[in-house]
Structures are given as structure tokens and as C-alpha cells.
């Protein structure tokens with residue numbers, strides 16, 4: 001988790017501003033976002049902008065999340081909120097970016113290809129810059145578990161940042177799939193970042209009828225037909241792309257902790273809501289974690305891993 005970037009244990013931002021544009025998956029509208037460098041301790045901040053005017057600003061932390069039904073939304077009113085932040089947040093968290101100002105011309109993030117890869121590319125293109133202030137981590141001290149029907153998720157102590165995500169769908173195409181691994185920038189990039197969002201054709205049709213998901217298409221979603229085949233001509237990017245995308249989502253959802261965590265996050269049949277509730281349960285128990293400045297031993301001993309660093 002960025003645990004390996006630059007001078008170890010120091011906060012980061014990007015070297016230069018970079019803009020991306022694309023379609024908003026819920027509105028179907030064209031949206032543009034610009035990542036700007038930000039000072040140490042400012043965190044990840046989203047600004048909704050119309051023309052030159054800033055109409056709202058949110059720090060990307062769980063207390064600012066208004067809704068997690070279809071996607072993760074910052075803010076509590078549609079007029080000012082910013083939607084679909086999870087794939088952007090996953091890229092930011094996995095690359096170890098601590099500080100960033102994200103200017104949004106529109107009401108949601110562009111969906112791009114339905115994965116985190118385009119955001120990783122944009123960030124790598126500008127480069128990551130170390131700042132002179134130490135990074136803080138959230139170290140898990142004891143297990144915190146939540147359950148909801150057959151679904152559950154939990155944090156446990158672990159010397160690194162680990163995800164173990166399992167899904168179990170009625171669809172024989174998906175079935176039971178699991179992904180387990182320590183998140184580092186390179187693991188995220190190669191194993192998770194390209195996994196796309198997915199849905200069933202019948203749900204897509206229902207969403208369209210309700211005026212939602214207007215921007216969703218085969219260009220940004222894996223769509224599964226009633227006969228349990230993938231409609232997309234190009235097929236899947238990974239054999240188990242579904243669980244990889246769910247893991248990517250979990251990385252993005254836990255990024256709302258506001259700092260990298262040191263521990264293991266496990267989930268079974270989870271989703272945005274469960275990830276958000278697990279984070280809430282962790283944060284509401286001050287005996288379950290501590291804030292530390294030391295990177296995990298595992299990462300301290302690993303060779304330094306630098307992702308495209310441009311000289312300032």
C-alpha cells in the first residue's frame with residue numbers, strides 16, 4: 001500500500017496536474033476530472049466545480065459518505081454530491097497517494113473502462129512525489145467483525161495490508177471465487193486494477209428503465225446474459241475478473257479510512273455497504289486500532305519500489 005513508495009513512510013502527492021474525461025455511468029453525461037498536487041496532511045479532497053465556481057468540497061473519508069446503494073457517494077444532497085468515487089479511490093490508495101485535490105466538472109467520476117487502470121495510468125504519467133511529512137497508518141490491534149445474513153467481513157491484525165475477498169453467486173459463470181494477497185502498488189496494478197465492473201443483463205435493463213446506469217455499456221461493464229455467458233465480444237480480462245473487481249472495490253471503499261491500514265481485511269459475499277459498515281465498526285472502537293507512523297516490518301524490509309517518479 002504505497003507502503004513501498006519513495007522515501008519510506010513519508011507522505012506523497014502527484015508531481016503535476018493531470019486531467020481525464022469520460023462518461024458518468026449513472027448520469028450518462030460527459031464529465032472531466034483533474035488531479036492536482038496537494039500539501040501534506042490535506043488528504044484526498046474532491047471538489048465539485050461548475051465553470052470556475054466550486055459548489056462543494058468533501059474530504060474522502062467515511063463520515064462524508066452519503067450513500068452506498070449503487071456506488072459510493074460523497075455528500076448528502078444530489079445537487080452538490082460527488083458519485084462513483086470507488087475506482088478512483090482504489091487507484092489512489094493502492095499507489096500510496098496521501099494528498100490530492102480532485103476537481104470534478106460534473107456530478108460523478110468518469111467510469112472510463114469500468115476499472116481502475118485508466119486512473120493508475122494518469123497518475124503514473126504525472127509521477128508521484130514524496131513530501132517531507134511522515135505518513136500515519138491505522139494499525140489493527142484486534143479482530144473487528146460484522147455479519148449480515150450469510151455475508152460477513154472482518155479486520156484482523158497483520159503486518160502489512162492484506163485483502164482476502166470471496167464471492168459466491170448463484171450464477172454458474174461466477175460461482176465461488178476468492179482473491180487473497182498483500183496490496184502493493186505492483187500487485188494492485190497487475191492483479192486487480194484492470195478488473196471491470198460487472199452486471200447481469202436483466203439488472204442493466206431494469207436500471208435503464210429506472211433512469212439509472214444511463215452511461216453503462218459494454219465499453220465499461222462486463223455484462224452477463226440470461227444464459228450465463230459474457231456478452232462482451234472481448235470476453236474476460238482475468239478468468240476470475242469478478243472477484244478481482246470486488247477486491248478492487250473493497251480497496252477503494254477502505255481508502256475512506258483516510259490513511260493506509262496495517263492489517264488484513266476479509267470479506268465473504270460483501271459489497272460497498274458491507275465494506276462501509278466494517279470500516280464504521282472499526283472506527284467506532286478506539287481499542288481496535290492505533291495510529292502509528294511506522295510502516296509495517298514486511299514493507300520496511302522489502303526493496304524500495306518506486307513507481308514512475310518525476311523530478312520536481
Ligand SMILES: [Zn+2]
Nearest residue numbers: 086197245249
Ligand atoms: Zn466497482
